[in-house]
Amino acid sequence: MKAPANDPLIQIQELNVEYRTLRGAVRAVENVSFDLYANEVFGLAGESGCGKTTVANAITRLLKPPAYITGGRILFRDIDILQMSPEQLRNFRWDQLSIVFQSAMNALNPVLTIGNQIIDAMQAHQSISYEQARGHAKQLLRTVGIDVQRVDSYPHQLSGGMRQRAVIAIALALNPELIIMDEPTTALDVVVQKQILQEIKDLRDQFGFSILFITHDLSLLVEISDRIGIMYAGKLVEAGPSLEIFADPKHPYTDRLMNSFPTVHGPRRELLGIPGAPPDLIDPPAGCRFHPRCELAIDGECDKLIPPLIRIGGERDVACHLIKEAEVVS
Numbered sequence: 564m565k566a567p568a569n570d571p572l573i574q575i576q577e578l579n580v581e582y583r584t585l586r587g588a589v590r591a592v593e594n595v596s597f598d599l600y601a602n603e604v605f606g607l608a609g610e611s612g613c614g615k616t617t618v619a620n621a622i623t624r625l626l627k628p629p630a631y632i633t634g635g636r637i638l639f640r641d642i643d644i645l646q647m648s649p650e651q652l653r654n655f656r657w658d659q660l661s662i663v664f665q666s667a668m669n670a671l672n673p674v675l676t677i678g679n680q681i682i683d684a685m686q687a688h689q690s691i692s693y694e695q696a697r698g699h700a701k702q703l704l705r706t707v708g709i710d711v712q713r714v715d716s717y718p719h720q721l722s723g724g725m726r727q728r729a730v731i732a733i734a735l736a737l738n739p740e741l742i743i744m745d746e747p748t749t750a751l752d753v754v755v756q757k758q759i760l761q762e763i764k765d766l767r768d769q770f771g772f773s774i775l776f777i778t779h780d781l782s783l784l785v786e787i788s789d790r791i792g793i794m795y796a797g798k799l800v801e802a803g804p805s806l807e808i809f810a811d812p813k814h815p816y817t818d819r820l821m822n823s824f825p826t827v828h829g830p831r832r833e834l835l836g837i838p839g840a841p842p843d844l845i846d847p848p849a850g851c852r853f854h855p856r857c858e859l860a861i862d863g864e865c866d867k868l869i870p871p872l873i874r875i876g877g878e879r880d881v882a883c884h885l886i887k888e889a890e891v892v893s
């Protein structure tokens with residue numbers, strides 16, 4: 564896996580997001596910070612409801628009430644996305660950022676052909692003729708492994724794998740610097756999933772964009788990510804190079820999460836799972852939010868003190884009271 568380039572493409576700094584409900588404020592994302600570098604794949608993982616999709620929606624500014632960003636900054640090449648005007652935001656989305664959602668059928672317009680959806684995206688943001696855009700659309704379909712004859716097909720005429728490839732083609736239409744992929748292969752069978760992961764890696768190498776790859780499945784992240792961040796109950800609890808985390812997870816939650824999925828390579832092992840359920844974020848547990856489920860919890864410490872995210876050497880960050888000796892980074 565490659566090392567990050569020097570300057571971050573995007574910097575998430577102490578991001579806080581809450582959902583205001585009749586029961587109270589759900590603290591969905593709390594003090595989350597990480598950087599994503601040019602040409603890097605950063606994977607964000609955790610159980611459902613841990614806040615990873617909320618982070619993605621904050622970056623794209625797709626959050627709508629009752630969701631509110633209550634603190635932090637999101638810098639894209641030093642410009643704060645959260646301060647962009649509607650016009651700046653419109654140009655930022657697509658020109659520099661695009662998104663691939665989990666369900667391609669929901670992301671695609673059922674009454675427009677695949678080709679016309681790619682052409683629409685290009686003509687909305689570029690001065691380009693219909694013929695030029697159609698030629699480019701065919702080229703993009705070929706790039707993602709779809710027969711160019713499919714340019715005039717409607718979404719319902721394509722298989723699930725082809726639809727997801729079509730969404731990736733649309734995401735590539737304006738050659739963005741960052742693509743957010745939110746569970747892009749979850750709805751697909753494992754064979755198609757593997758093919759598409761390989762294609763995403765090849766496309767990244769070919770076009771040089773960065774990817775924020777979101778999934779609940781850690782085993783996928785080792786396949787595709789350079790670095791990963793693990794979220795639990797709205798907080799980032801561990802981050803670092805993916806191979807290092809897989810070889811030696813430091814946070815008990817990361818360790819348990821890794822033991823919840825079978826490995827494709829390596830010896831067979833018993834799947835342990837994680838006892839209990841994630842907390843109610845209207846009233847999260849005091850101290851470490853994982854302590855009610857953690858078999859290593861230290862009485863009187865883990866249930867009282869919030870563990871800070873600390874750098875433990877190299878690029879590894881961990882938030883756990885079991886880690887003592889290190890420099891505090893946030």
Ligand code: SF4
Nearest residue numbers: 851854857865883884
């Ligand atoms: Fe477990 Fe304590 Fe570490 Fe939290 S801080 S993960 S409860 S040992």
